[in-house]
Structures are given as C-alpha cells and as structure tokens.
Amino acid sequence: MTSKSKIKMRMSVVKPYRFLQHRTTSEIGNPWLMEKFLYARFHPEMVLLPNPSTEVGTSPRQTAGFLVACLCRHGRQATYSSTSPRKRSASVRGKMDNRNLSVLMITPEAAPFARSGGLGDVAGALPAALQSLGLQTSVILPYYRCIRKSGIEAPVVARGLSIPLGSGTLEALVRKTVTPDGVEVYFLEREDLYDRPNLYNSAAGDYYDNLERFCFFCHGALKAAVELDLHPDVIHCHDWQASPAAPLLAGPYRNNPGLNKSRCVFTIHNIGYQGTFPADRFPVTGLSKKTFFHIEGLEYWGGVNLMKGGILYSDIVTTVSPSYALEIQTPQFGMGLEGVLQRRSDSLTGILNGVDYRTWNPAVDPLIPANYSDSDIDGKIECKRRLMASIGLESSLSRPVIGIVSRLDRQKGLDLVAEAAGSLIRLDTALVILGTGDREIQHRLERTAVELPGRMSFTVGFDDELAHRIIAGSDILLVPSLYEPCGLTQIYAMKYGTVPVVRAVGGLEDTIMDVADFPGRGNGFKFKQHNPLSLVNAVxxxxxxxxxxxxxxxxxxxxxxxxxxxxxxxxxxxxLYREIT
Structure with missing residues (x-):
C-alpha cells in the first residue's frame, strides 16, 4: 500500500470516529461503529476496543482515544480487548507486580493539606488509589502557611538542602507525614517563599515571584527525591507549577544516579493557566538557555512558557478527560498550545478524574442535615427544606432549586449566570450560588440577589459545609462552563441525586448523558452554545x-x-506508568 493510500485510509476511518462523538444512534451509518456504540450503551460491564496498534487514525493511541472519548462520554469504562498489546489490565497483574513500581507526585497542592480547586482534590485522592493497587506512592508539595497552621505532625527529615535558584542557591527543609492510606507526603519548607496567606496570589493578583517560587519547588522536589533515596520509577508532575521538573529531568538532572532511570508524566489540569513569564527571567529556571530556550523548547512568543516545557519534555502527557484531550488540540480550546499538543498527540491521553466517595457520599456525609441513598432518598427532601430555610429562600418544595458551587469567572460560565439569573427565576425556580472570584461578576450577582429576595441567595467565599448542603439540597446543579477540563461538581451532584444541567464541553460532555438522547437512561441535560439563551432553554x-x-x-x-x-x-x-517503565 502506498503512503498516499495509507493516509487516505486513515482519514476515511478517523472521520467516522469523529462523527460518532457528536451523533445519536439514529444518525450513525457505519454498521461496525453502530455495533460498538450499541454495545457500549447496553453492556456497561465491558466495552471491547479494537487493537490500539491497528493502523487507523493519526496514531494508535489517538485512534483508540477517539473511541474511549465516545464511550466515556456515555458513562462507560473502556477496556482493551485481548488482542491488545496490553494483554492484561494492571489490576489483573496483581499487587505483587506493582510493589516495585514507585511514583513521586510533584504537585503545587493536594487535599487535605492545601487546596484551591480540582487539582488539589486529584492530587490528594489519586495517590491513595494508586497505593491501594500496590504502588509505592509519595507526594511532595510546598510547606504553605495553611499547612503549618493546620497543626499536622510533619517532622523534619532533611535539613540544609541546597537548592539552585537562578545563578545562586538557597537552603530548604523537607518535612514528612504519612496519610491513613499509607501515602508518604513530603513538604518543601522555605518560609520566605511559601509562608503566605494564599497559595498563588493575593487580591492584587498573582504573586510577583511565582516563577522563583515554583522553579525552586521543582528543583527542591528533585533534590529531595535524591536526598531521601526515593528512586522513583515515575515522576508525575501536575500543572504549570510542577512543569519545570520535566525539562530539569531532561537537562541538569539527566545523569543524576537517583533520577536517571525516572520517567516523567505531565498532567494538564487546566490549559488556561500556563505559567508564562518574560524572557529576561528565563535564567531563574536553572536551565541552559541554549538548550531549552528556543521555539522547540520553553520559548513562546518571545517569552517563557513553563507548561509548554512540561508538554515537550515529559514521556507521557495526560489530561483529565478524554474529550478535553481532543479539544485542547484545537484552536478553540488549545489556548495557543494546540500545535504543541498536536505534535505530542501520540503521547497524549485523557483519563477522567475520579471522586472520593468517602468525602462525597450522601449516605455518610456528616455535613448535611439528613443522610440518604439511592435506595432511600427521603433525606434529600429534608436537606432541601433545611437549605431553603437557612439561606432565606421561600419555602416551596414543589419549586426546583438550582444550585451553583463555583469559582466566579468566565471559564466557569458565571458571566452567563449573572446575565440569565432573572430569566431562570421566571421559570419558577429558586437559585442558590456559592462562590468567589471575579469582582464584576460578584457585584452583578449581589445586585440581582437583592432584587430577588426569597428567590435567589448568593454567598461570597468558599464554605465546604455549605457546598455540601447546596449539592444535597438542590434539585438541579448548573455548570455552564466556557470550557471544562473535567469538572467534579457534576459528578458529586449525581451521587447526591441532584440533576446536572451542563454545557457539552470537556469532562461535562464525557460524564453527562442528555435525557433527550438517552430516554430512560439519561442522567442530565446539556446545551452546546455558550450564551444565556441556550443556558435558559436547557434549564x-x-x-x-x-x-x-x-x-x-x-x-x-x-x-x-x-x-x-x-x-x-x-x-x-x-x-500508562507500565507503558513507559
């Protein structure tokens, strides 16, 4: 077969996969795809995918990825068929084989120690899940003020660690604690860099020295791994703050005996935050300018882009949902890095985030007024009654309560909510919002809440207990994101019997089946266009x-x-870890 005919065949096969992702069963013409689609719908216990090495799509991983995205979108867990090179799943190999595999997570936050959003939830829960599979899992993050003030017991395990910062060096301490799940958690302590009121910014904006703070952190994490003899097989870096570790492993630490066998995984949690800085600050990274500051490296439109470095110099790139992995390779969602991601498409995959049901489960949740489950849901009515009473909403159980727990910004679609709030109330609903962020959006919501007493409640800030009570006491959860890498609140909501209304992007697309497309099996409502009218029509x-x-x-x-x-x-x-080690 000629190369031209191979390309033609690839394109002809890829098109149906793309077509499948955006069509209902009645619109799918390809019989083979129809068979797989129906199998995914009616046989949730196992979905067989074609051999990923089959020569279709732009790459084996991407070809399989198209199907995985489709199947995950409809709430199915995809597993490879027996013809796949991955002949046995990781769980089938058993824990005994995994005990010699060690993973070090480098992350700027991890629950319950320090958390500002979904990244903290993931970095807190994933290590415990990996540990349960038999891996030796450890985590390192900065020793922030919130950790110090929490009173957690974390004795010093390394003193006087000499860490590069630009052309100089600074010393740091390393502390350690162990979670109930057996995960070793290390904290890099440097008071002048991390002992601050917030993790990344203040009311005035991002901290001016974030480049120094997180380059120092990445150097320190790698130095600590060597000092403490961790010898990680995999170093898993999360978001732009940890991304410098990838080029550091490819450069200054390449021949270090404690790291020279380590492989690097980089996870993009939100491509909207890339860690960009002026070119004259590149020396802060500790990387060779000749080797790493160019168009094929960290240089980005004349400046420095740390996330770009993480993408280019890691062995595997992941993101937090299959659909988002596809979306960020397009100009609409790639935020300027779509070309870089297309270049790494062979090594890019999307894995849907999980949730920790020990924390988010209405049957055992201590933060809600009444517990309930899918077999006995009466407690949800009491949760709704108590929520309305506590926040000043008119008491009417027959009126649907729409809940929103979100950061207040355009990415989360809260600008649409601010514009559409009055129209939502006119549908004979009540609206309750908890969030903090953009001041303009906040002021608009505050004004609307004053104009609609008894029908709308708006609380500024973040209150974990109130978040649980809103998700338990609402009938509908609204998530109208401009883009959404994964989203966790819609997953929490479903467990609490609260029906999501979401925009069909990223992880929202992958986790919600619209009732119009899946009668009798749908779990929510979706809309496609990012505008107030589409939002209101979905509600x-x-x-x-x-x-x-x-x-x-x-x-x-x-x-x-x-x-x-x-x-x-x-x-x-x-x-994935097994694939690269």
Whole structure:
C-alpha cells in the first residue's frame, strides 16, 4: 500500500470516529461503529476496543482515544480487548507486580493539606488509589502557611538542602507525614517563599515571584527525591507549577544516579493557566538557555512558557478527560498550545478524574442535615427544606432549586449566570450560588440577589459545609462552563441525586448523558452554545421534566447509580506508568 493510500485510509476511518462523538444512534451509518456504540450503551460491564496498534487514525493511541472519548462520554469504562498489546489490565497483574513500581507526585497542592480547586482534590485522592493497587506512592508539595497552621505532625527529615535558584542557591527543609492510606507526603519548607496567606496570589493578583517560587519547588522536589533515596520509577508532575521538573529531568538532572532511570508524566489540569513569564527571567529556571530556550523548547512568543516545557519534555502527557484531550488540540480550546499538543498527540491521553466517595457520599456525609441513598432518598427532601430555610429562600418544595458551587469567572460560565439569573427565576425556580472570584461578576450577582429576595441567595467565599448542603439540597446543579477540563461538581451532584444541567464541553460532555438522547437512561441535560439563551432553554427542559415526578426520579436514579470512584482511573494511570517503565 502506498503512503498516499495509507493516509487516505486513515482519514476515511478517523472521520467516522469523529462523527460518532457528536451523533445519536439514529444518525450513525457505519454498521461496525453502530455495533460498538450499541454495545457500549447496553453492556456497561465491558466495552471491547479494537487493537490500539491497528493502523487507523493519526496514531494508535489517538485512534483508540477517539473511541474511549465516545464511550466515556456515555458513562462507560473502556477496556482493551485481548488482542491488545496490553494483554492484561494492571489490576489483573496483581499487587505483587506493582510493589516495585514507585511514583513521586510533584504537585503545587493536594487535599487535605492545601487546596484551591480540582487539582488539589486529584492530587490528594489519586495517590491513595494508586497505593491501594500496590504502588509505592509519595507526594511532595510546598510547606504553605495553611499547612503549618493546620497543626499536622510533619517532622523534619532533611535539613540544609541546597537548592539552585537562578545563578545562586538557597537552603530548604523537607518535612514528612504519612496519610491513613499509607501515602508518604513530603513538604518543601522555605518560609520566605511559601509562608503566605494564599497559595498563588493575593487580591492584587498573582504573586510577583511565582516563577522563583515554583522553579525552586521543582528543583527542591528533585533534590529531595535524591536526598531521601526515593528512586522513583515515575515522576508525575501536575500543572504549570510542577512543569519545570520535566525539562530539569531532561537537562541538569539527566545523569543524576537517583533520577536517571525516572520517567516523567505531565498532567494538564487546566490549559488556561500556563505559567508564562518574560524572557529576561528565563535564567531563574536553572536551565541552559541554549538548550531549552528556543521555539522547540520553553520559548513562546518571545517569552517563557513553563507548561509548554512540561508538554515537550515529559514521556507521557495526560489530561483529565478524554474529550478535553481532543479539544485542547484545537484552536478553540488549545489556548495557543494546540500545535504543541498536536505534535505530542501520540503521547497524549485523557483519563477522567475520579471522586472520593468517602468525602462525597450522601449516605455518610456528616455535613448535611439528613443522610440518604439511592435506595432511600427521603433525606434529600429534608436537606432541601433545611437549605431553603437557612439561606432565606421561600419555602416551596414543589419549586426546583438550582444550585451553583463555583469559582466566579468566565471559564466557569458565571458571566452567563449573572446575565440569565432573572430569566431562570421566571421559570419558577429558586437559585442558590456559592462562590468567589471575579469582582464584576460578584457585584452583578449581589445586585440581582437583592432584587430577588426569597428567590435567589448568593454567598461570597468558599464554605465546604455549605457546598455540601447546596449539592444535597438542590434539585438541579448548573455548570455552564466556557470550557471544562473535567469538572467534579457534576459528578458529586449525581451521587447526591441532584440533576446536572451542563454545557457539552470537556469532562461535562464525557460524564453527562442528555435525557433527550438517552430516554430512560439519561442522567442530565446539556446545551452546546455558550450564551444565556441556550443556558435558559436547557434549564427550562429540566424544569419541565421536574414537574413530572416519575420521569424525574428515573433521571435521579440513573445518576446516583453511576460509579466514578478513583479505582478505575488509577488503573488507567497504572497502565500508562507500565507503558513507559
């Protein structure tokens, strides 16, 4: 077969995969794809994918990725067929084989120690799930003020660690604690860099020395790994703050005896935050300018882009949902890095985030007024009653309560909510919002709440207990994101019997099945266009079904029955680790 005909064949096969992702069953013409699609729908216990080495698509990984994205979108866990080179899943190999595999997570935050968003949840839960599979898992993050003030017991295990920063060196301490799951957590302590009120910024904006803070952290994490004899097989870096570790491993630390066998995985949690800085500050990284500051390296439009370095110099790049892995390779969602990601497409994959059901489970949640489960949901009515009373909403159980727990910014679609709030209330709903962020959006929501007393409640800030109570007490959770790498609140909501209304992007696309496309099996409502009218129309559809209790209960039950626990995602990460070690 000529190269030209191979390319033609590849394109002809890829098109149906792309077509499949955006069509219902009635629109799919390819019989083979129809068979796989229907199998995914009606046989959730196992979905067989074609051999990833088959010569279709732009790469074996991407070809399989198209199908995985489609199947995950419909709530299915994809597993490779027996013809795959990965003949046995990581779990089948057993824990005994995994004990010699060690992973070091380098992350700027990890729950419960320090958290500002979804990254902290992931970096807190994934190591425990990997540990349960038999891996030796450790985590390192900065020793922030919030950790020091928490009173956690973390004795010093390394003193006087000499760490490069630009042309000089500074000393740091390393502290250690162990989680109940057996995960070793290390903290890099340097008071002038990390003992601050917040993790990354103040009310005035990002900390002016974030480049210094996180380059020092990455150097320190690698130095600590050597000093403490961790000998990690895999170094897993999370987001731009940890991305310098990838080029550091490829450069200054390449021949270090404690790291020269380590492989690097880089996870993009949100490509909207890339760690960009002026070119004259490149020496802070400690990297050779000749070797690393060029168009094929960290140089980006004349400046420094740390995330670009993480993408280019890691062995594997992951992101937090299959659809987002595809989206960020396009100009619409790639935020200027789509070309770099297309270049690494062979090594790019999307793994849907899991959730920790020990924390988010209405059956045992200590933060909600009444516990309940999918077999006995009466407690949810009490949660709704108590929520409305506590935040000043008119007491009407027959009126659907729309809940939003979110950062206030355009990415999360809160500008649309601010514009559409009045229209949502006119659907005979109540609206409760908890969040902090953009001051303009905050002021608009505050004004609207004053104009709609008893029908809208807006709380500025973040309150973990109130977040749990809103998700438990609401009927609908609204997530109208401009883009959404994964999203966790819609997954929490489904477990709590709260029906998501979401924009069909990223992980929202992968986790929500619209009731219109999947009658009897749908778990929420989706809209495609990012504008107030589309948002309101999606909520209107939800309200119309809410007024039909029988149909609504089926949607609630479909969501509560889904399992997004970390075990499934951890097995996929383990398979990737095995692939590169």
């Amino acid at each position: 209107r559809r939800a309200v119309e079904v809410f007024e039909q209790p029988g149909k609504w209960r089926k949607i609630v039950a479909a969501g509560m029955a889904l399992d997004f626990s970390w075990n499934k995602s951890a097995e996929q990460y383990l398979a």
